[in-house]
Amino acid sequence: MNVLEASDLKVYYHTAKGVVRAVDGVDFIVEEGTSVGLAGESGCGKTTLGLSFLKLLPENGAIESGSLVFEGDDIYSLDEKTFRENIRWSQIAMIFQGAMNALNPVFKVEDQISEAIKLHSNKKKKERLQMARDLLKKVDIDPTMGRHYPHEFSGGMRQRAMIAMALACDPKLIIADEPTTALDVIVQKQLMDLLRRLKAEMNLSLIVISHDISVLAELCDYLNIMYAGRIVEWGEIEEIFENPRHHYTHGLISTFPTVEDEEKKSRFEFIPGAPPNLLDPPLGCRFHPRCPAATEICMQEPTPEMRRISEKHYVACHHPRGDLD
Amino acid sequence: MTISTRRKRFNRLIKRAKGFWGDYKQNKKGLFGLGLLFFFVLFALFGPMLSDNHPVMDWDVGGRRVPPAWFKYLPGFQYLVPNLDPIDDVGFGDSDELSAWDIETNFEDSFTVTHSTEGYERGSGPGSILISLDSEAIEPSAANIKISKTFSWDYSNPPKRFRTNLNFKAEGVEGTSLNIRLVLVDAKRVEYVLWQRDIISDTIWSYPEYKVDSYSIKVKMIFPDGVFADPAHIIFNGTGEYEFYFMASFDNIDTESTVTTHLYVDDLNIELRGTSYGLLGTDQWGRDVYSQLAHGAKTSLFVGLLTAFISVSIGLIVGLFAGFSGGLVDEVSMRFADMLLVIPFLPLLLILIAILGQSVLNIILVISLLGWMGFSRVVRSQVLSLKERTFIEAARAAGGSTIHITIKHILPNVMGLVYVSLATNVPAAITAEASLSFLGLGDPSIMSWGQMLHDIVYYSAIKELYWVIPPGLCIALLAVSFVMMGFSLDEILNPRLRRR
Amino acid sequence: MSLKRYILKRTLYSIVLLFFALTLNFIIFRMAPGNPIQIVASGVRLKPEMVERLIELWGLNEPLHVQYIRYLKSTLTWDFGYSYNSLEPVGREIMERLPNTLLLMGVSLFFAIVFGTVFGVYAAYKRGSLFDLTTVTVSLFSYALPTFWMGLLMIYVGGYLFGMFPLAGTMSRPPPLDPIMRIFDLAWHLFLPGLTLFLFQYGGWLLMMRSTLLEALHEDYITTARAKGVAERGVLFKHAFRNAMLPLVTNIALQIPGLLNGAILTETVFSWRGLGLYTWSAIQFTDYPVLQAVFYIFALVTIVCNLIVDIVYGYIDPRIQY
């Protein structure tokens, strides 16, 4: 069963300079108990997509159209109050990028966790604080640390506290937006272990958003590759890493150096150019200016549709890699 | 290549300026502020030209404490009358001016009345009237000459006040008795002798002072009510033709004498001060409020801009220096700034001005010297945070000296703050000067809005709204214009500074 | 470093500042022209031995450093000498007036903070709305209006036009005998000057409240709070407000000197028998002992307020760097 299903989702920002099509027709599926990765360069719209699942866009942004289904129920047309009370955090929680600023500096950590519980249950204060401490324990933080303020926590601990807060209402789905960015590798590794463990223990579904596909490779079952407001490839993670069909996916994977290589490389792979400005994306396939295989069609034809490669592998490309043309 | 690149560089500059203007245009507050400022600059430049009155020196240009002329269109103010000055050339600068007067005598042949440029000593203007009496051609009995001017008073209400004037000099009077008088005749032909004098010997020019003032007790005493009388009210009791004349009567004339008697007359005048005046009325001393307001705009802008410029410059220099050198210099200058900040500004300002003397330059100097601390702290903290920025380190790594770094990297990045601070310091300086003047420590030779408000309180004129509203409103609007520009400059320039 | 040490540090610093202020105060009045004798004796011809005696009395013949030390000693023991004008002890005159000034400042500051904060928060909450626009515009004007002019208009409207409030003064003459009526009488006199001084501060306060709050609303933890399901009201009043509080508390201290300026002008306009009016009349008479004392009191008030705010800040900000 699918926990979350989004189809043809469009999220636009209305700025002084024009309309930014941050998410421009995206289909997205999260199966129950799986973790789904969302990879892409900065500014491709992945954070916006994550926020739109929580209907938590900045003031100038709005979901323009599409459908959003959570556990079979339409949440797209739900009004703000009902959504806030019944879905947000109690069903779908989020772990934010840079836990540095995501915790309010003037409240104690346990109070912040307890507030999340308070908003979605009618438990007594004592009970809530106990729950908060239990949650801290669950994420390997000394429960007595709950009485401290966020600035007394290290970066890793803050991110753990953030995870504890996300778990507070026993949600079905957690969206983790760059959960390990700006953390040291060892802390990052420990956090990934924690997330994996929690996911198994609590039967969570997980959306992991990251620009670092090596993080996603460690954490996810499925992978979505996003480019300039659109999903360009989607599939089971091993399949995608083994047989990337979109040139962008291939580029992303191969640009990643690895310590496991036998030989020292003397050259690094890269994708030339820079991601397009979403105010004015290129016509045709949005990747064509950077694509090594671009042809006339890619420039002229409208954006390619998702094409089925196998049951769990789709790609949006006119000339997918490995096609016999 | 260099010429073309220079042009390119110039074009970039133009583009940046245009970009800034584009941003600024979007900002309604900023545009409103700029518009207001533009208005005040125009007002300060051209406003004083619309009125010849000196804001401080010219007293009694209208009735005292009278509302503006246009008040008569308001309900309840229909009684207001304007000034009336029946006599054009008080100084008798031109011989043609004589024809504006009616001259009557009882011995046509004996009197000659001419325009004279002689004898002019104390009277104003380039000429005077010369009345010559040829004693040989006359009988020894009374001979008199009357110089009169008829004017019409078209208002059913009397003026607030009238004044008449006269300067004269008599020569060759020895033995002759001479009586001169100033008379006002009302529409019903009732004559009021306002002033008269007997002259029995040669007289030098009389002093140029108003011989008659409807406010003076001497004139009031002519009437039955004495000191309680209002001569203007009594005389101007209806519409019609009024006559003002000067009369000289000669008696006991020595017909044997060969000496011609000369009587020089100058500044013969009557001024009717109405119950309304000009654009904005008059103050306690009958000075033109509009003129004060216009000159006040000049003062305020001058004081505001110059003070802001000086204090921002000091703040910038101290802030840059403290922030960049750090250590003891920083500590000492910032502690000094702290100290000045805890000393209450206004009392210190008052006492310093009281000590140094009430001149506008002292005011500017003292306000600037007490107004740099806040900005120097802002600059210092900006410099400190800039110092931590990598591009400063990069410049140092490239081999740049401290001077190079300060000029090329630090200064351009604090200019945004400078503009904003300039804009916000101006209203502070304007208000400070106004407060000072309001408390009676302004420059007495210069009119400022604060001075105007001071006068209002000093003469308990709070009820005279036409006088109260303009200066306060101008201070407020000018301050608002700078505050708004400061706000919008801050919005436009400083996010850029923070944005990466 | 502990909070205790932080407080100790701030206290020490305040003492140093006070010392600086005292010294500056001494220097300024040394520089001032006019011999006190001349001022006191204006109009009266004093015999040389009387002048001598006065010089001795005021200690004007001693070397500067002795004068300085005596000045420090007497100032710190609340002995400000005698007024040149009234020849009364300055300390007593100040103590008569200080409560009036503190009352005026305190009441207006209190209401400015309350109203400025409430409307500021609400304007930030309704940002972009008509309410926001009007409040901001009104505040901008009240921020820029000259205090004394506002006072004049108050007198005109409240005093003349409607005749509801007294035109000037601190109490009716003679003051009512009944203590409750006395309080009412005082409040009645306080209303207009209080309102003036309130308006003087309210605008700036509101604008700052609004902008710090809007700034706080852009922080990441606000998104977290919203994501947790906190309603917009709670986001604003709890999460953003607690953070925006910190700069506001600092600002109270920064406002004190400005408030004193406003108080002097307001007191002058309304003839409110406080230190401001006292300063003003002292300037009219070049009454140096009074001015010197008033300076000291103002600096003291400023420094003490700063210290209190620093200490409060230490308690409310968990992140403070001691």
Add this chain to the structure above:
Amino acid sequence: MSQTPIIRVRNLRKLFPIRGGGLSSFLTKEELFVHAVDDVSFDINTDEVLGLVGESGCGKTTLGRLLIRLLEPTSGEVYYRDTNILSLSQSEMRELRPKMQIIFQDPYESLNPRMTVLDLVAEPLEVNDLIENDAEKEEKVAEILEQMRLTPPEEFMFRYPHELSGGQRQRIAVARALIIHPDFVVADEPVSMLDTSTRGEILNLMIELKALTRSYLFITHELAVARHFCDRIAIMYLGRIMEMGTSDEIVKNPSHPYTRALLEATPVPNPKSRKEKVNIKGEVISPINPPRRCRFYTRCLMAEEICSRLEPELVDIGGGHMVACHLNQG
């Protein structure tokens, strides 16, 4: 690759004192120091790229700054060829500046937002009086921009940093460093702020343009990047070098438990090689006055009694592979 060292570092230390303002210093009894760099010695050879790998706060950035004297060390020596640069006066140092340059981590921060590309790139030339006139300036800038693949150069010269993408900015930063042909460049995490897709371009350019310089100190927290970019790698932990050797040695034959933990923690873009738990415990201890023992002691799973008493020295265990660990010295 010649083996003559271009930079020699001997017992370098940098302690940052922790104190409040001037007034409060007399209230503080004991002196506290952050031991950012604590007794570090190594050489960088001519034409060599030395990688300096460590987690945030380990002192690697401070070390990089010390090498080109952007910071003054507490003690120790840094030799550029045969000159001890720490003994030079400010003006002598400025003469040496063109020989040693630095590329910063954050291309958004390291370029003055109010200067054009032309002025930014030419700044090192101008402040060191290496150009005569504007024409020469433009010529040289155009040349290096072209080498940086910022073509046509005329189009970039008059832009401001905010009109460029992250990758382009970092290329400007590299151009700035290389335009005066320095002997030695400290590259402080030059690609960590960039999208992975554009990193390769910068790294390739840095390799290609190595002809313009001689040696790099490449500071990074990513072992994977260091493994491919560097000839040798030094692993740093809490102000000290834990292990140093050729990049192949370090990756294939890690001898320090910390290096091993780093390697285990480094994510691999391959879902099939997911690794199990990392062999390390606890978190990094505070760098303020650390106790005299092995700095890794608190987190090491293999720690023995000696580790709590004695700070291990960096010892060659063969072939230039150096380790600072009591357990790997036999």
